[in-house]
Amino acid sequence: MKSSIIRKLAAALAAATLCAPVLAQDGGPTRIVVPFAAGGPIDVTARVLAEAVQGDLGTVIIENRPGAGGNIGSAVVAKAAPDGKTLGVATLASHAVNPWLYKSMPFDAEKDFEPVTLMVYIPNVLVMNSEKARELNINGVQDLIAYAKANPGVLNYGSGGNGSGGHLAGELFRRQAGVDVVHVPYNGGAPAQLALLSGDVHFTFDNLATAAPNIRAGKLKALAVTTTERSRELPDLPTMQEAGMKNFSISTWWGLVVTAGTPAETVEKLNAAFTKAMKDPKVQERFKGLLVEAVPSTPADFGKLMADERARYKEIVELAGARVD
Structure with a gap:
């Protein structure tokens, strides 16, 4: 009897030892850093997706790090380990406007991040x-x-x-x-x-x-x-261009990024999980309730959008003469 108990304990110990590297490699929950306060559309859409991807990614938590137009939270992501466990919400402000607006930036919007997917374009x-x-x-x-x-x-x-x-x-x-x-x-x-x-x-x-x-x-x-096409939510409302303002086009967008150096296969895994979630009719309905539309993309397409917007807003910020020291 005693030898049987010892054998069972030894087997349990061996199983626990085999499981230990898996748990260590997993590294705990995934977090999404939202660089703005809780309660706004950016925060709420991130929370909807965090819930929707748990079947594929496990526990996903939201961490709000507001301040400096999104710079504080984005800096957290830029300095995180490149293991795919820390994502950030990149916005028009943090990744297209702020590089030209702020005299000193705590991150490089072009080099310190890998794009995962666009979330919203409104x-x-x-x-x-x-x-x-x-x-x-x-x-x-x-x-x-x-x-x-x-x-x-x-x-x-x-x-x-x-x-x-x-x-x-x-x-x-x-x-x-x-x-x-x-x-x-x-x-x-x-x-x-x-x-x-x-x-x-x-x-x-x-x-x-x-x-x-x-x-x-x-x-x-x-x-x-202010977009070149009318809104689905207010289809009778003209665009600025239709109202006589030629070449007037400004919109709001945000999406997900990870730290630069994150392995490509990890980025692809994250992209697959989040784009799958955004195509879920239940998620789309929740987004619609916030008057936004889920617009998943490839990492490359989101990276191109951010690069194009940075180039465009350099001129707009200079035109406005805006500056934050």
Whole structure:
């Protein structure tokens, strides 16, 4: 009896020893670093995907590291071990605008990351406080331009801060329309939207996911979307180009990256898991509820998008004269 027990204990010990390298190699849960605060569309979409890929990747946790326009969280990913266990959400701000906006960056947006997949690509939308629009008899983009030209320096627009997407879109509008409007920067997109709703500013360029609920509630008047194609969510709303603003195209996007040097087969495994999740009808429905569309891509296509956007926003940031020291 005693020898039988000893044999069983020895077998159990041997099995545990065989399992140990597997557990060590696994390295614990995968994390997705979201470089913005919890609760916004970027954070929520990351959480939806973290839940959806657990069948393929095991436990996936979200780690919010907000600050410096996405730079703090992105720096965490840049400095992580290149083992595929740390992903980051790369955004228009962190990976296309900030390299030209900040005097000093804690990472190299081009060299410190490997693209995994695009997640979301959505329009920005030019919106006015509805009451102000009625008061000023502004029903479209050309009405806004005409009023601004007739009343230089009277209209103002809010943004989430100097160098934010809303600021750059507003500056592009000001330059292309040839109008004198005043930029009012706020400490983030939420305060800028509150200022618009309260009538403290006349208009903003906001992402559609954030603005749409207030558009539908009648609190904001949408004048145009900033992409070259109309939005599926607001199909009757013209584009800025249709409204007479030639070559005006600005949108919001975000996707997943890992640390540079992560093995190609690991990147492909992550891409397969996340693109599979984004094609799941349940995930697509949850994204739709946030007024965004899941747009999975290959790593190469997402890398090209980020490179193209960095090149484009270099010119836009220089045009705006925005700088953060």
